[in-house]
Amino acid sequence: MEIELAGWKLFKGKPKTKAPRAEAAPSAVVKPLIREAHRRGAEVGGLPRFNTTASDQMSGRGGDRFSAVRAKLRHAFTPSQPVADRRLFAGRDAVLKTIIRSIEDQRLHVVLYGERGIGKTSLLHVLTQAATEARYIVVYTSCGANSRFDETFRAAAEQIPLLFHSGFSPTAAESEKGSTLADLLPGDALTPRKFGDMCARLTGTRVLIILDEFDRATDSEFRRDVAEVIKNLSDRLGRVQLVLAGVAADLSELVEHIPSIRRNIFALRVPKMTEAEVLQIVANGEREADLKFDTQASAFVVEVARGSPYIANLICHHAGHAALDAGRATVLPADVADAVDRTILEFQGRIATPSQQHVKRLFEQGRQDMLAMAARSALAGDGVFDARDIEQINETSARKASEAIALLTTEQLIRPAPGLIDAAPRYGFVEEGLPTLIWMMWAQRTLNRDIPAPRAAATAS
Ligand SMILES: Nc1ncnc2c1ncn2[C@@H]1O[C@H](COP(=O)(O)OP(=O)(O)OP(=O)(O)O)[C@@H](O)[C@H]1O
Numbered sequence: 024m025e026i027e028l029a030g031w032k033l034f035k036g037k038p039k040t041k042a043p044r045a046e047a048a049p050s051a052v053v054k055p056l057i058r059e060a061h062r063r064g065a066e067v068g069g070l071p072r073f074n075t076t077a078s079d080q081m082s083g084r085g086g087d088r089f090s091a092v093r094a095k096l097r098h099a100f101t102p103s104q105p106v107a108d109r110r111l112f113a114g115r116d117a118v119l120k121t122i123i124r125s126i127e128d129q130r131l132h133v134v135l136y137g138e139r140g141i142g143k144t145s146l147l148h149v150l151t152q153a154a155t156e157a158r159y160i161v162v163y164t165s166c167g168a169n170s171r172f173d174e175t176f177r178a179a180a181e182q183i184p185l186l187f188h189s190g191f192s193p194t195a196a197e198s199e200k201g202s203t204l205a206d207l208l209p210g211d212a213l214t215p216r217k218f219g220d221m222c223a224r225l226t227g228t229r230v231l232i233i234l235d236e237f238d239r240a241t242d243s244e245f246r247r248d249v250a251e252v253i254k255n256l257s258d259r260l261g262r263v264q265l266v267l268a269g270v271a272a273d274l275s276e277l278v279e280h281i282p283s284i285r286r287n288i289f290a291l292r293v294p295k296m297t298e299a300e301v302l303q304i305v306a307n308g309e310r311e312a313d314l315k316f317d318t319q320a321s322a323f324v325v326e327v328a329r330g331s332p333y334i335a336n337l338i339c340h341h342a343g344h345a346a347l348d349a350g351r352a353t354v355l356p357a358d359v360a361d362a363v364d365r366t367i368l369e370f371q372g373r374i375a376t377p378s379q380q381h382v383k384r385l386f387e388q389g390r391q392d393m394l395a396m397a398a399r400s401a402l403a404g405d406g407v408f409d410a411r412d413i414e415q416i417n418e419t420s421a422r423k424a425s426e427a428i429a430l431l432t433t434e435q436l437i438r439p440a441p442g443l444i445d446a447a448p449r450y451g452f453v454e455e456g457l458p459t460l461i462w463m464m465w466a467q468r469t470l471n472r473d474i475p476a477p478r479a480a481a482t483a484s
């Protein structure tokens with residue numbers, strides 16, 4: 024008897040005639056698929072699951088022998104979060120020391136600026152811990168487009184106990200019932216002057232008010248009021264100091280009205296990490312996750328990260344998972360190459376299609392060196408570069424550097440950056456993530472070949 028099922032002819036019982044060869048083949052193909060379908064249907068845990076519960080416990084199901092390492096890896100490398108844990112905070116000793124000295128010895132207000140992902144917030148977290156240890160009251164605020172002076176500084180006042188106000192003794196009823204400076208503030212709008220006056224009366228403590236993401240506060244009135252309060256606090260020798268941080272290529276971009284407060288602030292551009300600092304990120308993560316990066320793999324991370332703690336964390340995170348997926352607790356160069364592939368995919372999602380197409384075409388045409396030279400120059404500094412930078416950073420000729428600028432301008436991948444009228448023209452990529460994407464694509468092509476271990480890698484082991 025012949026049964027037709029979804030286009031396949033199957034025979035039930037003994038066929039009267041021998042089944043044609045062509046009909047035997049499909050069942051050979053279909054049988055394992057059907058078996059697999061049954062297995063999957065019966066399998067309760069067929070779909071991907073979370074490995075850990077919301078309370079950070081291992082779920083106990085579906086894990087492999089590396090489940091515990093996987094869970095630890097999540098904390099060891101945190102590309103999407105600032106570092107808050109001192110054990111995972113790498114390097115930055117000199118930067119931190121300079122900030123602390125200017126706060127403590129010079130009583131200056133601090134402005135930290137630098138590119139996205141360079142580690143400003145992580146630095147602020149560690150600074151907060153150090154200041155808290157020294158009994159400072161630290162108020163951390165993340166600014167937004169809607170930040171207003173009144174709201175922001177009222178919230179700060181709420182965290183300063185009234186007992187530190189010279190007008191109230193610590194045993195006064197108000198101090199004892201946990202009142203704060205906010206209780207002294209008027210009902211009408213809080214001005215920089217009123218806030219400064221109040222802070223001038225603080226005694227027995229010191230306060231750091233941290234305004235992170237200051238670049239996001241676009242309201243010029245807010246920015247002017249902050250400059251005003253810095254001036255006011257400085258003139259009155261107040262015990263309150265401000266720390267501002269934000270994305271900016273230069274200081275004046277971050278703080279308008281800067282001339283009035285220049286003498287009162289210490290401004291610091293958060294630098295790229297050194298090779299040794301990036302290797303420290305790798306080493307901290309290794310310790311935290313019980314994972315080993317082989318020397319060449321570490322060297323690759325340094326090469327790809329180009330001093331960016333964000334890229335270092337991202338690559339290490341992906342490379343760690345790639346190694347575990349391959350059943351190893353040692354990360355090899357191939358895993359870093361795999362991590363670069365994953366990172367490229369992530370970056371591609373963030374960049375407009377036309378730019379990506381231009382980049383892809385140049386790579387296909389074998390002109391990736393031009394792209395890589397410009398990307399390297401952008402990544403080496405603050406995103407802006409000129410022909411001389413390309414020449415020096417890539418140790419190439421002036422002719423090649425000008426060619427790269429001409430090509431990338433024609434391809435609409437870079438454009439002139441605003442600058443001084445008489446100065447040589449400087450350029451920047453048209454999109455923020457482009458230099459990193461290009462650099463990753465370049466690394467993808469070169470990583471599998473032998474990249475010599477950087478100096479720091481050789482000395483670190
Ligand atoms: N000292 C450090 N040690 C280890 N990892 C770091 C360090 N500094 C930064 N990172 C990592 O780099 C990434 C970016 O850090 P962070 O968020 O502090 O930068 P940012 O400058 O504040 O970025 P944004 O401009 O987006 O606010 C994070 O993944 C963080 O974990």
Ligand SMILES: [Mg+2]
Nearest residue numbers: 143144145236
């Ligand atoms: Mg930040």
